[in-house]
Amino acid sequence: MPRSLLFATALFALSSCSPAPGPKLIAITIDDAPVTKPLSYSDNWERTVVTDSLTGALLRHGAPAMVFAIGSDLQVPELASLVGNWTTAGFTMANHSMSHRSFNTLSREQGVLEMSQAQAVLSRVVAPEGRSRYFRFPFLEEGRTLNDRAFWLSVLDSMALTLAPVTITTDDWRYDNEYAAAEEAEDWDRRYRIGQEYLEHVRSSIRHWDDLGGQLFKRNVSHILLLHANRVNRDYLGHILASLEADGFEFVTLAEALEDELYEEDVTWIGPSGVSILESIKQSRLASGTFSSR
Numbered sequence: 178m179p180r181s182l183l184f185a186t187a188l189f190a191l192s193s194c195s196p197a198p199g200p201k202l203i204a205i206t207i208d209d210a211p212v213t214k215p216l217s218y219s220d221n222w223e224r225t226v227v228t229d230s231l232t233g234a235l236l237r238h239g240a241p242a243m244v245f246a247i248g249s250d251l252q253v254p255e256l257a258s259l260v261g262n263w264t265t266a267g268f269t270m271a272n273h274s275m276s277h278r279s280f281n282t283l284s285r286e287q288g289v290l291e292m293s294q295a296q297a298v299l300s301r302v303v304a305p306e307g308r309s310r311y312f313r314f315p316f317l318e319e320g321r322t323l324n325d326r327a328f329w330l331s332v333l334d335s336m337a338l339t340l341a342p343v344t345i346t347t348d349d350w351r352y353d354n355e356y357a358a359a360e361e362a363e364d365w366d367r368r369y370r371i372g373q374e375y376l377e378h379v380r381s382s383i384r385h386w387d388d389l390g391g392q393l394f395k396r397n398v399s400h401i402l403l404l405h406a407n408r409v410n411r412d413y414l415g416h417i418l419a420s421l422e423a424d425g426f427e428f429v430t431l432a433e434a435l436e437d438e439l440y441e442e443d444v445t446w447i448g449p450s451g452v453s454i455l456e457s458i459k460q461s462r463l464a465s466g467t468f469s470s471r
């Protein structure tokens with residue numbers, strides 16, 4: 178057999194036994210809107226720079242995003258006025274609880290109030306076309322036990338809210354703390370260095386979670402990336418989106434990402450703190466013996 182034919186036969190055999198990896202899809206989600214730590218800014222103009230930089234980067238890259246707002250922030254008129262910066266740019270806002278307390282520390286009654294009060298504020302402050310019926314737990318903490326988690330999910334269901342989990346976490350809040358301190362000190366060299374380290378960290382986080390998704394599902398999974406409406410993303414979201422595009426990712430809505438059946442998998446493990454749903458699936462499968470780490 179000629180060498181070229183041998184090669185073609187081998188290639189066909191290889192492609193016919195390994196499943197197609199599928200498209201690389203990712204939904205962007207922005208938490209703690211309108212801006213993270215609003216009191217750390219001296220005026221609303223500085224906050225506007227954050228919202229407009231984020232919406233600008235998303236629009237430039239054609240990336241839909243779901244924005245999760247904290248109810249108590251939307252009760253402050255100055256902050257509520259920033260809602261329009263998101264919604265007129267075409268983004269919708271969803272429920273990130275009333276006061277951003279961990280559900281691991283709340284009674285069931287308190288948790289229900291956190292969900293319902295925030296939904297009431299959203300209904301009052303955000304026009305219907307700017308609202309979406311998704312909910313994200315603060316710190317991704319879904320309760321101390323599986324029973325608690327099941328209870329919160331049933332409450333969301335009764336309120337016609339959909340849970341928005343995350344596959345890719347980035348610790349952006351930690352980099353943002355240092356970034357903001359460097360900015361406050363007007364140490365621009367340091368701020369630049371932190372920004373570069375952040376970008377590299379985000380890239381390696383995306384690789385890490387994408388590899389785990391591939392190990393668990395033997396294909397590309399539809400990712401949901403968690404970022405915050407903070408200073409470091411004000412300056413680096415555009416770089417992150419460009420990096421994702423260069424890696425072959427296609428931006429989709431949160432609803433489109435949630436069509437992936439990974440989000441239907443029964444999770445039987447809950448950690449002490451909030452994690453990627455891929456970690457919960459991995460731990461659940463490890464416990465049941467249906468997955469082994471490489």
Ligand SMILES: [Zn+2]
Nearest residue numbers: 208209315316
């Ligand atoms: Zn948050």
